Amino acid sequence: PASIFAAVEMAPRDPILGLNEAFNTDARTDKVNLGVGVYYDDNGKIPLLAAVKTAEKARLEAMPPRGYQPIEGPAAYNTAVQNLLFGKDSHLIANGQVVTVQALGGTGALKVGADYLKRLLPGATVYISDPSWENHRALFESAGFPVENYPYYEPSTRGVNFAGMKAKLEQLAPGSVVVLHACCHNPTGADLTEAQWSEVVDACRERALVPFLDMAYQGFADGIEPDAVAVRLFSASGLQFFVSSSFSKSFSLYGERVGALSIVTASKDESARVLSQVKRVIRTNYSNPPIHGGAVVAAVLNSAELRQMWEDELAGMRDRIRSMRTGLVENLKAAGVAQDFSFVIQQRGMFSYTGLSAAQVEQLKNDFGIYAVSTGRICLAALNSRNIGYVAKAIAEVVKA
Ligand code: PLP
Numbered sequence: 001p002a003s004i005f006a007a008v009e010m011a012p013r014d015p016i017l018g019l020n021e022a023f024n025t026d027a028r029t030d031k032v033n034l035g036v037g038v039y040y041d042d043n044g045k046i047p048l049l050a051a052v053k054t055a056e057k058a059r060l061e062a063m064p065p066r067g068y069q070p071i072e073g074p075a076a077y078n079t080a081v082q083n084l085l086f087g088k089d090s091h092l093i094a095n096g097q098v099v100t101v102q103a104l105g106g107t108g109a110l111k112v113g114a115d116y117l118k119r120l121l122p123g124a125t126v127y128i129s130d131p132s133w134e135n136h137r138a139l140f141e142s143a144g145f146p147v148e149n150y151p152y153y154e155p156s157t158r159g160v161n162f163a164g165m166k167a168k169l170e171q172l173a174p175g176s177v178v179v180l181h182a183c184c185h186n187p188t189g190a191d192l193t194e195a196q197w198s199e200v201v202d203a204c205r206e207r208a209l210v211p212f213l214d215m216a217y218q219g220f221a222d223g224i225e226p227d228a229v230a231v232r233l234f235s236a237s238g239l240q241f242f243v244s245s246s247f248s249k250s251f252s253l254y255g256e257r258v259g260a261l262s263i264v265t266a267s268k269d270e271s272a273r274v275l276s277q278v279k280r281v282i283r284t285n286y287s288n289p290p291i292h293g294g295a296v297v298a299a300v301l302n303s304a305e306l307r308q309m310w311e312d313e314l315a316g317m318r319d320r321i322r323s324m325r326t327g328l329v330e331n332l333k334a335a336g337v338a339q340d341f342s343f344v345i346q347q348r349g350m351f352s353y354t355g356l357s358a359a360q361v362e363q364l365k366n367d368f369g370i371y372a373v374s375t376g377r378i379c380l381a382a383l384n385s386r387n388i389g390y391v392a393k394a395i396a397e398v399v400k401a
Contacts, residue, residue, distance in 0.1 A: 015134070015373070015374070016035055016036075016037065016134070016373065019033070019035040019371055019373065020033065020035065020036070022365075022371065023035070023371045026369050026371075028369035030368075030369060030387075030390060031369030031370070031371070032368075032369065032370045032371070032382065032383075032387045032390070032391055033371045033382055034370060034371060034372045034378040034379050034382045034383070034391070035371045035372055035373050035377075035378075035379065036379050036381075036382055037186070037350065037351075037379060038249070038254060038379075038381070039249055039252060039317055039321075039350065039381040040381055040382055040384065041320070041384075042320065042384045042385055043384070044382075044384055044386075044387075046252060046254070047252050047313075047317075048252065049251060049252050049309075049310060049313045050309055050313060051300045051306045051307075051309040051310035051313060052251060052252070052253065052296055052300065052310075054306060054309070055295075055296045055299040055300050055303075055306055056296055058299065059292070059295060059296065059299065064291075064295075066291065068287075068288050069102075069288045069289055069290075069291055069294075070288065071101075071279045071282050071283055071287070071288050072100075072101040072102065072275065072278070072279055072282070073101055073102025073103075073260075073288075073289045073294055074102070074294065074295075074298065076298045076302060077102055077260075077294045077295070077297065077298040078100040078101065078102060078260065079100075080297070080298050080301035080302055081100050081102075081245060081260040081262065082098050082100050082262065083301075084218065084224065084228070084245075084301070085215065085218075085228060085231050085243055085245055085262060086098060086228075086231060086232070086235055086262075087225070087228070087232065087235075090235060091235075092235055092264055095267070095268060096267075096268030096271050097264055097265050097266065097267060097268065097270075097271060098262055098263070098264055098265075098271070099262065099263045099264075099265065099271045099274050099275045099278065100260055100261070100262040100263075101260065101261050101275075101278055101279075101282065102258075102259075102260055102289040102294050103244070103259045103260050103261050103289065104257040104259065104286070104289065104290075105246050105248055105254075105257040105258065105259040106214065106215075106216045106244050106245065106246030106248060106259045107135065107139070107246075107259070108257065108259055109244035109245065109246070109259045109260055109261040110135075110136075110139055110140075110212075110214065110244045110261075111139055111142075111143065111285075112261050112278065112281055112282060112285070113212060113242050113244055113261045113263070114126075114139060114140050114142075114143035114145070115143050115281045115285070116263075116277060116278050116281050117143070117145075117177060117210070117212075117242070118143050118144045118145065119277065119281070120277075121175055121177070121210065122144075123175075124145060124175050124176055124177050124210070125145065125146045125147070125148055125172075125173070125176050125177070126140040126145040126146070126147045126148070126176075126177040126178075126179060126212075127147075127148050127149065127150045127168075127169075127172065127176055127177065127178050127179065128140070128147060128148075128149060128150070128179045129149070129150060129152035129153075129165075129179070129180075129181065129185070130149035130150065130151055130152050130153065131152070131153060131187060131188065131375070132149075132152075132179070132181070132186075132187075133181075133186045133187070133214070133216075134187075136179055136214075140177075140179070145177070150164075150165055150168040150169060150172075150178070151164030151165050151167075151168055152164075152165055152185075152188070152190075153188045153190060153353065155353075155355065158188075158190065158343040158346075158347070158353065158355060159190050159343070159346070160190050160191070160192060160196070162192065162196050162199075165200075166199055166200070166203060169200065169203040169204070169207065169209065170203050170206070170207060171207075172207055172209055173207075174207060174208035174209070175208060175209075175210065176207070176209050176210065177209070177210045177212055178204065178209050178210065178211055178212065179212045179214060180200065180211055180212065180213050180214065180230065181213075181214055181216075182213040182214060182215035182218070182227070182228070182230040182231060182243070183215065183217055183218065183220070183221045183227040183228075183229075183230065183348065183349065184216070184217035184220050184221050184227070184348050184349020184350060184351075185348075185349065185351075186216065186217075186349070186350070186351055187351050187353060187373070187375060187377040188347070188351070188352075188353040188377075189344075189347025189348055189349055189350075189351045189352045189353060190347055190348075190353070191221065191348050191349075192230070194229050194233070197229060197230050197233050198233055200230075201233050201234055201237045201239070204234075204237075204239060204241075205237060205239055210240070210241070210242070211234060211239065211241040211242070212241070212242040212243075212244070213230055213231060213234065213241065213242065213243045213244070214243075214244050215227075215228075215230075215231065215243055215244065215245040215246070216244075216245070216246045216248070216249060217249055217250070217349045217350065218245065218250055219250045219314045219315075219317075219318060220249065220250070220314075220317070220318055220321065220348070220349045220350060221318070221348040221349055222318075222348075223315070223318070224311065224314070231243055234264070235264065239264075240263075240264055240265055240266060241263075241264050242261070242262070242263050242264075243261070243262040243263075243264075244259065244260075244261055244262075245259055245260050245261075245262065246258070246259040247259065247293070247297050249350070250314055251296075251297055251300070251310070252317075253293050253296070253297070256290075256292060256293030256296070257290065257293060258293035258294055258296075258297050261278070263278070317381075320381070321349075321350065321380050321381050324380045324381070324383040324384075324388065325344050325345050325347070325352070325380055326345055327383070327388050328341070328344055328380070328383060328388060328391070328392060329341050329342055329344050329345055331388055331389055331391075331392030331393075332392045332395060332396060334392070335392050335393050335395075335396035336396055336400075337392075337395070337396045337399055337400070339399055341354075344380075350379055350380060350381050351377050351378065351379055351380065352377070352378055352380060353375065353376055353377055354372075354376045354377070354378055354395075355376055356372065356376040356378075356395070356398070356399070357376065358374040358375075358376075360376075360398040360399065361373070361374050361376060362374075363398045364394055364395070364398055367394070367397070367398075368390075368394040368397075370390075370391055370394050
């Protein structure tokens, strides 16, 4: 009999993974991969944070048994996540209005949230920013939702088209789900101001929208507390909302898959019922979360000493990215580029939409072995003291051409 797979078509390649494959096979020794979505240190390595190393060592020495975790993950982890996102003095936490479950990274948190939302609001449409993290659309579509865009990035200012965004939010049907990047917008690096966030909160209230904040980079813009401004404004609003969060970047724990989904309800009683439903989603998907990554994060966040160590290391990552932003702008100037690139300093987080065209990105690859996403997105954390001059000179060549 014919194979059941005989007619299966090849799925389209993930554009960023394809970029990595091409980079890996490039033989040039001065090649640079700016297409990645991870933080590299000045040696071009993914750091293992000292706080993580210390917590891991203690954990391995204790040789704990490997029983099943609760479906929602352990309280020590979930409480630590809540304190980071909502603030440790949050009235929502005190009132029992926050449901938090451990998840498989930020992606897993989005998927559990999306699957639960599909049960709660089966007829809703999901709105994502234009542009957005490339997985948002596919993820919500795979949960069964139609996905549409709201205006976000304005190429002429390299900032946010806030008037366009707000006008769109104000005409959405009640019950629409709005996915919002809480800070460090991926891919553009363009964030809302606090005042703009307040207007977004108002629009969500007036139109009865369902906000879903995606917080993948807490601590990479201005710091742990200031980066939570959107979560805090929604917390003060009295609205119900969803938050997906991730420690992939902030703890440099990408492959351990450590994240969380938090849902703000109207009461402790609602929280109990919502948690019971979210647990059904998890139970029928992967049953319960893995132990190691979450245990390490909880150990760090729940120890005053390790937490301080982590905050200092996170500040180090944040400062290094910032210095690469200013360094790139200075090096471009020194390389004779007349065009104003100072917007790179204003953009926040790991990425910048540089405004380089697809043709210019192609030329960077062909002539210099410098790989970037065809949209012109570069990862600032892939720059370091050794390659920044080379990258700036190469960009200078392609923008002059
Ligand atoms: N959301 C956004 C906006 C991201 O940029 C990312 C990672 O690149 C994620 C979610 C997913 O994070 P994780 O790797 O923890 O699944």
